[in-house]
Amino acid sequence: MTINIYDIANDLERGIRETEQFSNLKQAYADVNADAEAKVKFDRFREVQVTIQEKQMSGQEIDDDTINLAQEVAEEVQSNAAITNLMEKEQAMSLIINDLNRIIMTPLQELYDVKEK
Template sequence: MAINIYDSVNQLEKDLRQSDQYQALVDVFKKIDADEEVSKLMDEFKKIQKDFVEKQQRGEHFNEEDQQRAMDSSKKMQENEITKELLAAEFQLNTLLQDINEAIYKPIRELYE
């Protein structure tokens, strides 16, 4: 009997959305959206990350001013309770995703052992 793997993937997506790890991340984003100061902090951090990636793609390097902006923004992120909560929630979700990835690749990995 043939199995439709996409049915399993779609169910996995639904299950992931119901997981404690995903729900914790959703809750943190609600807190961020409700706090204007934290929202601005996140926007600044994302802009710095985007600028860094764009400069890398163009073969440019971050200058001292760029590096200082990145360090200052990172420090603010680490000092804020909501963004610390975000980092913890992202870590937990990432751990879950790594476990899922391990399970998905297990049969393939076993073939090569």
């Protein structure tokens, strides 16, 4: 019997969409987008995150201006209930993704652990 791993991955993707955590995340994201002030703050926060990630990936140093901007934007989003709720829902979804990643990587981990002994 041959297993189509991509069919399993697609089943997993559909399963993720059906979780309570994803449903909660989707609603929290809709709530942020429905609140004009929250949306502007969240979009700004994401832009700063992307800028920092791009600098890190390209090996650039993150300058003081970028750090200060990131701190300022983080303070703004932390004061918005809709955004903090969204971040909590993102964290819950992230736990699931991390668990799934750990499970998926188990065969490789076991393989390499056996060879190292």
